[in-house]
Structure formats: C-alpha cells, structure tokens
Amino acid sequence: MIRFILLQNRQGKTRLAKYYVPLEDSEKHKVEYEVHRLVVNRDPKHTNFVEFRTHKVIYRRYAGLFFSLCVDITDNELAYLESIHLFVEILDHFFSNVCELDLVFNFHKVYLILDEFILAGELQETSKRAIIERMGELEKLE
C-alpha cells in the first residue's frame, strides 16, 4: 500500500503531497524534509529504492523533480517504480510536454489526476486513455 506520494524539486520544494495514512502536520513536514534529504543526493547509478523508517521509498527523478512513493517493505518495488513512470506519462499527455511550471500553476489539476490514478493507496486505473478521457469529462463540468 502506498503510504504517501511526494513530488519535490531539487531544492526540496513540495509540488504535490498526498497522504493515505493519517499524519499530523508537523509529522508531514518532517517526512517531506527527510524524504527529500534521503533521495536528493543519491547517485543516479544507485537503486531507486531506499529504506525509510519501517517502510521503503521508491523514487524516480525526472529532470529536477523527484517523484517518491512510500510503500510497505513487502510491496513489489518494480511495480511501484513503473507506476511512477505511468503517472508521469499521464501528466505528460495531459499537459502536453509537462514541466515543473505546469505542475506549479496547475497543482489543483494534478490532485485531480492523481485521484483518478490512485485511491486508498492502491492503483485504481492503469489505462492512460481512460484517465485522460475522464479528465476531459471533468473539465467540461467546470
């Protein structure tokens, strides 16, 4: 199960944070700080997995952005690693060539997309097309 998802840039600015476990605000700040420190200095030649407290962070770097998923230690690492990539592909499709600025100014859209992709800390939909179509439906409602 995904405990939380973080999208952070190299400086540690949070671009998206989604928690599927109840944490107090102070704890969230701590987690964000620690995860950033944990992943930011890792060599690109290292694994994409790093132990974090009693869990595991699966992370991937796209340009200056780190996508980190905190999952159970028993979870399938590669499956989650590729779900990060799938998410990025969806964002890329939606924003056509996504960059950090898109995510900053449209953070509320990113939350919407994420809610179509992951729910209750589990994958909900793995079809890019289904999610993009759904987003189109929702945009019409606004």
Next chain:
Amino acid sequence: MAMSGMRGLSVFISDIRNCQNKEQERLRVDKELGNIRTRFKNEKALTPYEKKKYVWKMLYIYMLGYDVDFGHMEAVSLISAPKYPEKQVGYIVTSSLLHENHDFLRLAINTVRNDIIGRNETFQCLALTMVGNIGGREFAESLAPDVQKLLISSSCRPLVRKKAALCLLRLYRKNPDVVNVDGWADRMAQLLDERDLGVLTSSMSLLVALVSNHHEAYWSCLPKCVKILERLARNQDIPPEYTYYGIPSPWLQVKTMRALQYFPTIEDPNTRRSLFEVLQRILMGTDVVKNVNKNNASHAVLFESLALVMHLDAEKEMMSQCAALLGKFIAVREPNIRYLGLENMTRMLMVTDVQDIIKRHQAQIITSLKDPDISIRRRALDLLYGMCDISNAKDIVEELLQYLSTAEFAMREELSLKAAILAEKFAPDLSWYVDVILQLIDKAGDFVSDDIWFRVVQFVTNNEDLQPYAAAKAREYLDKPAIHETMVKVSAYILGEFGHLLARRPGCSPKEIFNIIHEKLPTVSTSTISILLSTYAKILMHTQPPDLELQNQIWAIFKKYESSIEVEIQQRAVEYFTLCRKGADLMDILAEMPKFPERQSALIRKAEDTEVDTAEQSAIKLRAQQQSLASNALAVTDQSYGNVTPPVSQLSPVKLPSASSKADGSLADQRLYQENGTLNKEDSVPHSEDLLSDIFGPLSIDGPPSSSVHPQPSTTSGLEDTVVDATAIVPAGEQANAVQPIGNVAERFHALCVKDSGVLYEDPYIQIGIKAEWRAHHGHLVLFLGNKNTSPLVSVQAIILPPTHLKMELSLVPETIPPRAQVQCPLEVINLCPSRDVAVVDFSYKFGNNMVNVKLRLPAVLNKFLQPISVSAEEFFPQWRSLTGPPLKLQEVVRGVRPLPVLEMANLFNSFHLTVSPGLDPNPNNLVASTTFFSESTRAMLCLMRVETDPADRTQLRMTVASGDPTLTLELKEFIKEQLIVIPTATHAPSQAPPGPPPLAQPASNPAALTDPGAMLAALL
C-alpha cells in the same frame, strides 16, 4: 496546456515564485493568509467562485509547508455546495488538509453519505474518493453497506465501481468487521469475472486485503485468479491501453499473484497445473531488454512469480530454477535487479531449505556488502545474516567486523546487533564469542547496545571455563589507550567478578587491576561509576591476604562518593564502605554472582520483534510462522527427552544446572557450597522447601531445592541492578514449558504472602491475579484469569492440590477464556489445623500449539490466619510464664540468618501479623511479639515469641515461641525461621509503622530491667 481558470490564484503563485528569499515569501504568505481570514469572516459576501479560489490558495500555502490553522470549516462546508466546481474543491482540499481523526470531518459525514447514495455520478465519485483517501472508522461503520452496493451494482459505470472497490478496501482496513464475510465471498468471486480492467485492478487490491485475513472464506476466488493470470500472461487477452510497454497490465498480474500467495496450497490439480504453466512461462520467458520501463515491468512480474513459486513450495526443479535466477540477478550490474535478487534470496531462506545453493554465492554477496549504494549493502547484510550457520559463521562474522570500521553510522547499530547475534548463535567455541563481542565494543562502542554487553556477561558468568579467558581479554583491552566506555563497563564487571582468577599473571595483581580500572574513572559517566564502585568492592574482597594500602585507597574512594549527588552512586558508596568493615558478611554479599537462568537472548528477541508496519500481513512471514510453529513443537518434544546435550549450533548460555551437575560432576556445586559456607549450614535443619518437595516432588515449580545452593542476591548490594534487573531472577532448570513466565514467579508468591491482592503469575498469554479476604480461619479468594491475546485460550484447567490442613473449594473454571477477557473464579479456604504446608494450583491451558502447564503455590499460608494483637507487659508475662517448656514452648538457636538490623526484622514480623511490642524487652537487640492464630481445631489462640539477636554476629539468633498448642508452636517456630533465613526481597515493601523508640515508654514497674536488661526475661526462662 494553458493555465486554467482562476487568475487570482495564478497571480499569487507567481508572486510567491518571484520572492527573492524565504523571508519575502513568508511576508507574502502572511499577507495572503490575513486577506483570506478577513474574507472568510464575512462569508455571506463571498461568491462561490471566490470561496473556491481562497480555499485553493490555502492548499497551496499548506503545501509550501506553512501552518494553516483556519479555514478548515470553509473547506469542509464547500462539500455541501450544490454545484460541481465548488463541491470538487471542497472534497479535494478537505482530503489534503484534514485526516481521518479530525473532528471537522464528522460534520461532513451526512453530506458525504447523501452524495454516495444520490443519483449524481460525479458526486458519487468525489465522495468515494474522499472516503477512500481519508475515511476513518466512523465512516467505515456508517458507509460500508452503501459502498458495497455501488461496487456490485449493475447500473453503475465502471468509473464509480472501481472507486467503490478501493473505498471499500479503505473501510475494511479501518474496520474489518464492516465487510460481512459470509455473503461477500461469492460477490467477490463474481467481481473477478469483470471485463473492465480498471474495476478488476481495484477489486484485486480489495481481494488481497480480504484473503490476507480470511483466505478460507475466499476459496472460490482462487481458480478465478488463476484464470485472470492465464488471460493476461498467456493469452494476452487485454485491451491495448492496458498493456504497458508490451506487457499486459503488469500491475494486475502482480496483484493477482499476490492474492494467490495467501492461499496455503492449491489442491485442485487442474488449477495447479494451469498456474504452474503460467509461472513457468514467466520464469523462462523474461528476457533482459534495453528499454528500462519494459525491463522493469517484466521483472516486476518475474519477481512476483518467484515469490509465488517459493510460496507454493513448487517441485524441486522449479525451486532450483528460482535459485539459479536469483544467483544470476545478484551478479548483474543493474542495481535495482541486484537489490531485488538479494532481497528475494533472503525471502527464499525463510521458506525453503536452499542454504546450500545460496552458500555458493557467498563471495558475491560479500562483494555487495561493499557496494556504494546503502540500499544494496542493507540487503546484503540481511542476506548474510539469514544464510549464516555454523559452517560459515566465522567467515561471515569476520566480514561484518571488518566492514564495521568503514560502515556509515546509519548501519552500524544494525550491523553490530547482527554480528553479536550470529556470534552467539553459531559460535564454534565460546572464547571466539567473547573475542567477537569485545571487538565489536572496541570498534563500534557507540553502537553496541547494553543488551549486547549484558549478554556477554551472562555467558561468562554461566560458563566457568570461560571466566579466566574473558578476564584476561578484558585486562588486555584496558591497556589500550582510549577505550570506549562500554568497554570500561564490561571489563570492570568481568574483572571484578573474575579478576582474581588471573592473580598470578603479570600485571594482574589486585592492585594493578584496580589501578588500571581506576585510571578510567575520571572519564566515565555516572552509570559506569556505579559499576566501578562494585568492582572495587569485589577486588577488595578478593584480595587475600588483605592489602592495607589498597584497602585504604578504595575506602577513600567510597568515602569520597558517599556525598555524591547521584543517589545510586551514593548508596553504593555508603553500603560498600560499611560492608567492607564487616568481614565475613562482605564475603557473603559480594560472593560471585549466581548463574543466570537460561532465557532467550534479548538480542534475538529484539531482532525478531522489529515491528514491520504493512497494510497486509506479509504472506511470506505468515508462511514462515506456520513452519516455525511446527518446528517449535518438535523442539519441545526433543527437550522432554531430558539431558540430551543441546545441539552445538544452538549455543546455550547456561550449562543448565541439570546438565552441569550431571556432566561436569558436582565439583562446581561443591565449590559453591564452600564459598557460601554459612548459609549452607541451614541445610541440616529441616527446611520447608525440602518438605514440600517430598510431598509434591517435581511439582513445585517456583521453589527449587537448589535455591539454597545459590543464595539469591537480595537488594542490598545494588551491584546486580546493572545486569540482573532486566532479567529477573528465575531459578534455572525449570524450563518444562516453552512459554516463559513474565517476572519471577517465586517473588510474586512471596509478595502475595504479605499482601492480599496482586499478580500471582503472568506469561505472554495469560495473567493470573488474586484477591483475598481473610476472616479468622476462613479465607475467600478470587482468582482472576485474564487472556492477554486476541485469540481464545482453550483447555483451561485449574486443579487445586490442597495440603491436609486446608479445605479448599474452587468454583468452576471455564474451559475457554475468550480473547482479551478476564474470568473470576472464587476459591473458598478453611484452615483446619496449624501447618506451614502450602497449597498448589496445577494450572494448564493451551494456546496455539503450546500446552502450558504450571504449578503455582497459593498464598494461603500460615500467616494469613494470624491476626495482629498487641499485648501489654501485664498480659504478656503471666502468659509467657504459664507456658512452660516443650512442647508448648520451644526454643532454638538459629544460624545462617540473613543479617538484618533489628528494626527491619521488626518490620518483617509486623508484615506477617506478628505484632512486635517495642519496649517489652528492654534489650534493644531483642524482639518480643504476639499474635492470634485461627484454625478450626485450635480456634483463636494466642501465640507469643521472643527473638534474641547477637549484635556481634547478626547471622545467628535465639528464638523462643510459645502457644497453647504443641503443633502450633512447632509450626509457627519453623515458619518464622523460614522467613528469617530466606528473605524474599518483596518483604521490604510492607510498611507497617516501625516500632517507636523504646526506652522512653519503659513501664515504671520494672526499673530493674533498665539496669539489667537480660535479667527479667532470663528469670522467666
């Protein structure tokens, strides 16, 4: 895509981005928060659009890491907005700002429910999403049935149903009871026929959670899971948008194989064959390709199928195929695959016996221990730890020790803990174990927990052969220029206990040992100073003939610390200083520590207990647990064969008393006898424990006959606190049960002898409490049997074995104690005649495969039938005189008494309802006491006694007891004697008012007594 919608929001974000520094950003944020706050105050003036905009801004500010402590209400209230745009914002922002335990969330529960059961599909989706992400128990209880309905509804679009599936998963995790197992299993099976892959993916996650708790109920889902796998992996029958880089939904494949791992076996041969075909195809057909994503996706599936094969305990061929694959993986360059290879090899060790195959890769694994990536090093460490056995322990532990010097701090603690455990588990000989631990402390002292050095002390104490070696090693380390404080502790402790064994070696005279230890004192912390003080006292005691100079030096140190502000140090200093001048007593109290009872290594327990927090229980752990339960059961039967020497691989910290006295001959024990001379004189006196053991034989579990061999260290010296505390003094050799009691059973019994309520027995599964009321010769006791677990205790039985003088009736004890329940069983007692025999309850129960059986002494002891009575001199002396000589009045000189100040002895008597009358005997070294005894045969009977202590030798005293019944006199006398000889530590607790200062209240009628203390009583005797 263009920035959408709200201009104000975009402007604000731009402003934040343009801030030059953190300070400016904060100012801008504060300004905005102030603005939002004012706007929210006048809510009615806000248009829905504005409200939405401000709430988004709040979320943005919150995401930047600022505290947003208002506006939650506004966010929540947007949920009930009638239009989609506002409602959507309300749901999303609420999901981010609040969590399941927030009170505000409760306000929304009705709106949320209306949205879920309403007809608006979009609203349903929003509501299901929020509940799925942050719903708590309350949501689970009130919404689960509605969500279930949506999931199986035929009129809902897949869009709604996949959300309902995961929402239900969330609710189930919050409260498993909300999903009714009976009816739901069939529905679940139907859901697996779903053609929409989104719904199927979500439903599969739900199924994993359900089967992880209750696989029995979901058997019908098993063949369907196999069908799904066939459909995906073999037939590739799947809409193109669900293939990912050519792999049919790797996520659904992984989840399906995960679900299958929770079923213990697959019985149907056809299903089994189909599954193995698929697995075989995956194992054989996964190639390494250039595209990273494709490679990852196919290997995600491959690793999951490896796990499933391991779980199914596939035919040897497939298992060796897995092992070969893993062997390949741990040597590849791709770090992720290497990492997973190591991880899965470790898992493989947990379920099957592939040690030999894996050992072939030892060199490769050790290379990974030096990998630049800490994640890989961690996996390598875990694997080395798992694959270690007696054949490779030396190599592996030495690698770990070597690595310790260069390892980063983040790993050192784990590394040293693991090295310590391996050294203990697989030591080919004990001296090697000592070497390893001392090296550990030397190289990574900061990361060596107390448990580790406590453990080495236990080993050394319990193994005589090891003591000179350990002492010599400890002495060597002290020569090193800068040693870690833990090294000071352990060397000081060992040299205090066993330094004298080195006496003739160069540099090891008591004085030299003292000097080198004392050199470290200025640099150590207070807890270590306490240990050093004890060491000094021990060195002094061992210095024969006494060395005056050394003595003065050490006395001076004690003197100095008598005024330490640290209570512990002060107490030790004061006590040792006083003890040092007691000669023989010093020898007694500072005698070598008794052997430690055998117990599971705290280290291993610690390593096993590391809590893993996962949404579903780990399938592999579940399996490993089942296997180890089975093998544990075997181990227990093995042990019951008696003195089978334990297998070498299971190094035992104690040569079990039975084993040592039989194997090594009784020499060691005899030596102990002599060392503790005075106490053992007691053995010639008939001893209650001997009597008991005559009657009950091996029954009495908590009063072993051997207790007179090892004097139980009482609280006086404080030395043992450092090591013994954590370990409670449980007599060794009583290990019939695999389940170990918590706390000391004997101590609990002794405590209850002077108290009327408390815990009689406790182990990991049950706690037995007792509460008693005594009236004359009647006792009303209640036993409280409390089940500490989440599963029931069965075959519960309690049989009372009463001695002849007690009539006891235990009401019915239920056979089963429900989880977390406590049952009360009243027990009526009638005392027929005086006797010090003790009733025993033979208690047994079953937990899982463990049959636990204990025999517990019941605190229905003689003193419970005593009622305190204080008598004046006028009443006492006529009575005393009228009872003349045996058998009504008995006198005995008792030796080997635990030295106690008179005041403390008086407290002890009072705690047993023997009322001490201060001043009746003018000699302050004597005690006179009285009490009333109740039994059916004697009725109420007055008992009188007098104890004369010898201030010059507190280990002996003369005792006279008198009453109107010869049996009572004898029994009472023996009873008191037992209390004086073996003083349970717990008797310090009762706090009856100590007798006041005697001389002032001296009755005037006896002026002679003042001048000649012994005269009056001597005349009476």
